[in-house]
Amino acid sequence: MEHNHKPIPVKHRYFTPGVIGIAIVAAFGMVFLLARFLFGLGAVTNLDNFYPWGIWIGLDVAAGVALAAGGFTTAALGHIWHRDKYEVLVRPALLTAMLGYTFVALSVVTDIGRWYSVWHPLIMWNGNSALFEVGICVMTYLTVLYIEFLPMVTERFMGRVNLPGFLKVFNKIVDKILHVLDRTLNKVMFVFIIAGVVLSCLHQSSIGTLMIIAGPKMHPLWQTPVLPLLFLLSAFAVGFPMVIMESLASSRSFGMKPEKDVLSSLARFVGPLLGIYLAFKIGDMFIRESFVYLAELNTASIMFTIEMVVGVIIPLRMFLSPAVRASSAGLFIASILVIFGVLLNRFNNFVIAYDPPYTDTSYFPSIGEIAVTLGFVALEILLFRAFVMIFPIISQPVKSTIQKAKYAIKGA
Amino acid sequence: MGKQTRRDFLKVTAAIGGTAAGITALTPKQAKAASPEILSEDRMGVLVDTTVCIGCRRCEWMCKKVHGYDAGDIETYSNEEVFGRMRRPQNEGYTVLNRYDNTKNPITPYHVKVQCMHCDRPACVSACIVGAFTKTEKGAVIWDTDKCIGCRYCMVACPFQIPTFEYDKAIEPDIRKCDFCYERTAEGLLPGCVDICPVEALTYGKRRDLITIAEKRMKLYPDRYINRIFGHTEVGGTSWMYLAGKDFSELDFPKLSDAPAPGVSESIQHGIFAYFVPPLALYALLGGIMWVTKNKEKKSGEEE
The missing domain is CATH 3.30.70.20 (Alpha-Beta Plaits)
Incomplete structure (x- = not known):
């Protein structure tokens, strides 16, 4: 249907007042990041022997992975189920996933004590460890994401290679490499598309397995053997809202018309996906009879209630309403609520639910931890903006009506 | 994927299957490392x-x-x-x-x-x-x-x-x-x-x-x-x-x-990765869906 739409680099001013604000947040975070690498984890974080994991794992890694789910859910819809209508959303979603996972990897490097040993799991295996599974899957999937992004690089630079200065002599050879790459990728890309979805399903669920080994140290409202399933289902549910939120936000930022009808029909999937998640969550609560803990008034019960009501039930109702799905504002708010719900769920699982013995104090993130987390988010936004201005990612109307995305994955 | 043929698909799928089988053959012993x-x-x-x-x-x-x-x-x-x-x-x-x-x-x-x-x-x-x-x-x-x-x-x-x-x-x-x-x-x-x-x-x-x-x-x-x-x-x-x-x-x-x-988490881990069968089955399923929907699209294109 979008035959006169084609992904091309966005032409827009890079710096606006908002972007400068985001750049300041990023710079502020990088100061604390530097301090962490110079003086150690203890100097910047509030972590201790009782609370070994904080928001860098709970938000940056666990929530970061969940919120990058737009990449594999959209790829599955557009390229595996061949719903061509959603083709226009695949590239932005892929870029988000690629940047998202890159920052997940950076967060892991930031959080682990011996960051220079981050490659150890590649050769030192422990098949019993859920963290090992997550580590290997995330590394592999990140590679797959970079490969899936390559067609956008070849499309942008094929026949247009123009290296500066003495590098000019390499122009021809680089162009040749791009051509070979383009031809090869075209043939094998389907392998990586399916692999990306399988890998995502594996580690999205395994992140849920992580906290199971903490056993009774984790609050019974969240501790359940079906955590991996709940994590996977919530990742399915948050994928499309992320794509919708980003599409609306970038349209607004670049002053373009949002792909309203595509987004509205994509939003039809969200209600059922959220509903399945909610059903399993409530079912689990009744089977384990963990609802008794909701009768107590404490941080855990309040956080659980907010997570379920604001993050799942309200947006579920909103996404089921055709009127909400038809309006940009409704779509935006409902999507933000789902994203907030999943973010809070990961935070609750890794931070709020974790209640170690032998200490009366509780963990609260330090200014440094919060600054680094916000800084990474800000950097990601800045990079996303830069990428859509360099590479053909966002579909825009073009004058010629016969032109079509030449290197799109689907059948020509 | 325009030029891609069914033969390509089978070739690459077979290659993946072979690699996975190799990994499977190597791993079971390792997985038992923590047994009593x-x-x-x-x-x-x-x-x-x-x-x-x-x-x-x-x-x-x-x-x-x-x-x-x-x-x-x-x-x-x-x-x-x-x-x-x-x-x-x-x-x-x-x-x-x-x-x-x-x-x-x-x-x-x-x-x-x-x-x-x-x-x-x-x-x-x-x-x-x-x-x-x-x-x-x-x-x-x-x-x-x-x-x-x-x-x-x-x-x-x-x-x-x-x-x-x-x-x-x-x-x-x-x-x-x-x-x-x-x-x-x-x-x-x-x-x-x-x-x-x-x-x-x-x-x-x-x-x-x-x-x-x-x-x-x-x-x-x-x-x-x-x-x-x-x-x-x-x-x-x-x-x-x-x-x-x-x-x-x-x-x-x-x-x-x-x-x-570690009992619960290990049984979940080994359940999800039982000899790599579940991930491979998912891979095959998705591959099947991809192929079927693509052919359907092609057919409807020919009818037009």
Whole structure:
């Protein structure tokens, strides 16, 4: 249907007042990041022997992975189920996933004590460890994401290679490499598309397995053997809202018309996906009879209630309403609520639910931890903006009506 | 994917299948690494009698000394002010004593020695991302610091909250915990704390013998002990076991079931990855869907 739409680099001013604000947040975070690498984890974080994991794992890694789910859910819809209508959303979603996972990897490097040993799991295996599974899957999937992004690089630079200065002599050879790459990728890309979805399903669920080994140290409202399933289902549910939120936000930022009808029909999937998640969550609560803990008034019960009501039930109702799905504002708010719900769920699982013995104090993130987390988010936004201005990612109307995305994955 | 043929599809799919089968053939043995069968029947343990301990804290001094930390003057350890608050093992000192009231006989309070329990089915061994932890045949749970990446998942996993971490170091921060004096016992020496204990509150020996000794003591002095050995069955059994004069929960021992700590997460892990069948099945399913929907699209295109 979008035959006169084609992904091309966005032409827009890079710096606006908002972007400068985001750049300041990023710079502020990088100061604390530097301090962490110079003086150690203890100097910047509030972590201790009782609370070994904080928001860098709970938000940056666990929530970061969940919120990058737009990449594999959209790829599955557009390229595996061949719903061509959603083709226009695949590239932005892929870029988000690629940047998202890159920052997940950076967060892991930031959080682990011996960051220079981050490659150890590649050769030192422990098949019993859920963290090992997550580590290997995330590394592999990140590679797959970079490969899936390559067609956008070849499309942008094929026949247009123009290296500066003495590098000019390499122009021809680089162009040749791009051509070979383009031809090869075209043939094998389907392998990586399916692999990306399988890998995502594996580690999205395994992140849920992580906290199971903490056993009774984790609050019974969240501790359940079906955590991996709940994590996977919530990742399915948050994928499309992320794509919708980003599409609306970038349209607004670049002053373009949002792909309203595509987004509205994509939003039809969200209600059922959220509903399945909610059903399993409530079912689990009744089977384990963990609802008794909701009768107590404490941080855990309040956080659980907010997570379920604001993050799942309200947006579920909103996404089921055709009127909400038809309006940009409704779509935006409902999507933000789902994203907030999943973010809070990961935070609750890794931070709020974790209640170690032998200490009366509780963990609260330090200014440094919060600054680094916000800084990474800000950097990601800045990079996303830069990428859509360099590479053909966002579909825009073009004058010629016969032109079509030449290197799109689907059948020509 | 315009030029891609069915033959390409089959070729690449077969290649993936072959690789996966290769990986599958290699991994099952590894996956069984933490099974209890590797444990020797003659594995060693320590029986801690909290009713005998006098709280002299010489074990704390000795622990620091044998691990090469600045232990200070042994006389300063008779200072009892430290019992004013509950302490935990530290990066430089893998064991501490805590004092609890004895209501039956107030002049002889109970002292609980805290250190790694050296579980028979340790959560840290199961959790460690690089497999740096090992449960040795003889009973000790030790770790290879050269493998460690400092992720601190062992600290999250440990049901006794034992491992500590050097948060103040920017380079080579280490995980620390009691190593059951692995090197000393290999040379035939006693673990440091057991060696120095002046009242034999700590008994080092084969775990099965220690259980017999503990049962005998409980039978001989039913007024002195409650009828329970902590560590006999908790989290699948531990190498260090305790006798006590009052309920273990009043002595700050965690309430734990007899199921091994890593049991649930390991069965989930191995369920999801049972010989790589579920991931491969998902791959095949998605590949099938991709192929079918693509052909459907092509057909409808031809009809137009």
